[in-house]
Amino acid sequence: xxxxxxxxAERLHADAATKRPGGRTARTAQxxxxxxxxxLGEVGxxxxxxxxxxxxxxxxxxxxxxxxxxxxxxxxxxxxxxxVEVSPPADTGDLFEDLLAFLREVRRGFDSPWIAxxxxxxxxxxxxxxxxxxxxxxxxxxxxxxxxxxxxxAVERGDLPAGxxxxxxxxxxxxxxxxxxxMLGRSLTDDFLRHTAALVIAGARQS
Amino acid sequence: xxxxxxxxAERLHADAATKRPGGRTARTAQxxxxxxxxxLGEVGxxxxxxxxxxxxxxxxxxxxxxxxxxxxxxxxxxxxxxxVEVSPPADTGDLFEDLLAFLREVRRGFDSPWIAxxxxxxxxxxxxxxxxxxxxxxxxxxxxxxxxxxxxxAVERGDLPAGxxxxxxxxxxxxxxxxxxxMLGRSLTDDFLRHTAALVIAGARQS
Numbered sequence: 001x002x003x004x005x006x007x008x009a010e011r012l013h014a015d016a017a018t019k020r021p022g023g024r025t026a027r028t029a030q031x032x033x034x035x036x037x038x039x040l041g042e043v044g045x046x047x048x049x050x051x052x053x054x055x056x057x058x059x060x061x062x063x064x065x066x067x068x069x070x071x072x073x074x075x076x077x078x079x080x081x082x083x084v085e086v087s088p089p090a091d092t093g094d095l096f097e098d099l100l101a102f103l104r105e106v107r108r109g110f111d112s113p114w115i116a117x118x119x120x121x122x123x124x125x126x127x128x129x130x131x132x133x134x135x136x137x138x139x140x141x142x143x144x145x146x147x148x149x150x151x152x153x154a155v156e157r158g159d160l161p162a163g164x165x166x167x168x169x170x171x172x173x174x175x176x177x178x179x180x181x182x183m184l185g186r187s188l189t190d191d192f193l194r195h196t197a198a199l200v201i202a203g204a205r206q207s
Numbered sequence: 208x209x210x211x212x213x214x215x216a217e218r219l220h221a222d223a224a225t226k227r228p229g230g231r232t233a234r235t236a237q238x239x240x241x242x243x244x245x246x247l248g249e250v251g252x253x254x255x256x257x258x259x260x261x262x263x264x265x266x267x268x269x270x271x272x273x274x275x276x277x278x279x280x281x282x283x284x285x286x287x288x289x290x291v292e293v294s295p296p297a298d299t300g301d302l303f304e305d306l307l308a309f310l311r312e313v314r315r316g317f318d319s320p321w322i323a324x325x326x327x328x329x330x331x332x333x334x335x336x337x338x339x340x341x342x343x344x345x346x347x348x349x350x351x352x353x354x355x356x357x358x359x360x361a362v363e364r365g366d367l368p369a370g371x372x373x374x375x376x377x378x379x380x381x382x383x384x385x386x387x388x389x390m391l392g393r394s395l396t397d398d399f400l401r402h403t404a405a406l407v408i409a410g411a412r413q414s
Contacts, residue, residue, distance in 0.1 A: 172406055175382030199379055203410030
């Protein structure tokens with residue numbers, strides 16, 4: 001969830017607008033988000049220009065600045081709008097299956113050009129590094145709020161001890177995938193995902 | 208370990224040369240590696256130019272090309288030469304303490320400007336992306352060979368079941384640190400490192 005209530009209100013407004021396909025405001029938001037995501041996939045975050053997004057979406061640049069403020073806010077809004085299309089984490093009643101579904105979702109992110117662009121540009125020192133950090137700071141809390149539910153539900157079912165830290169477990173489960181893909185350049189096989197899920201669950205049960 | 212024996216021979220040669228501080232060849236290697244690492248820390252991998260390294264080291268550019276071939280090989284050689292200064296993983300006889308020492312070593316890497324530069328530029332699409340992938344493909348096997356020993360020794364002591372996969376456990380232990388630092392932008396507290404080490408060990412004992 002964004003830190004500032006204003007951001008959230010803006011996002012909820014944008015979401016609501018997106019869901020009214022008839023409205024002009026909604027069509028504009030949809031076109032701008034589509035253009036933003038297409039640009040992210042093609043040129044990445046650092047090279048993304050609001051001017052190009054405006055041209056691509058067929059809207060006035062001033063419209064984008066007025067409605068979303070700046071580049072980090074625009075990208076975060078586009079990301080969040082796409083995320084609401086993503087279903088909440090699976091609730092199969094089985095911790096291993098839920099966690100495996102989450103890890104497959106993480107893997108899908110790497111296969112998506114625009115998500116991969118955001119992930120991969122996190123570290124380097126570019127002029128836009130601070131902006132990207134702002135984007136991630138808006139995106140991650142929302143993703144965490146969803147994915148930690150997997151562990152919260154497992155505690156409620158008595159599948160995990162009450163003392164576990166769901167936020168920590170999300171990091172423990174997702175981390176190996178990022179490391180393997182970004183640092184080692186190796187593929188995220190289903191076997192690796194299963195191995196990771198099993199280790200995290202077995203470890204959490206002992207804590 | 209590098210894939211090609213020729214690379215390894217070259218590296219061993221370079222290492223040996225570095226250790227004869229009296230020789231001219233050794234002094235050249237030292238100056239070139241120092242310059243490479245200083246440049247990495249200042250401008251990062253993508254912007255690093257052999258020409259600038261040569262100027263900084265006070266050697267002829269042709270000397271660098273003749274001895275190290277290209278930029279990925281030079282950076283990998285500089286990295287490897289620095290790595291031999293790093294002590295092998297702690298052998299305290301206690302798996303938790305050994306693993307914690309390794310994770311603190313990983314954390315130190317993030318605090319080192321030139322290692323942080325290599326880590327952070329892994330993802331983005333730059334002209335030099337393939338080159339950096341070559342560097343990492345040379346660096347990681349050597350680091351893995353060292354760090355997996357922690358788990359191999361634990362199996363030998365009977366601290367872990369014989370069926371564990373040391374390579375997998377290195378990824379499971381290091382991954383959460385990379386994710387937390389690069390994606391979440393949060394600090395790597397000692398508490399987080401201990402929590403990670405404990406989870407991986409508890410999980411590995413159940414496998």
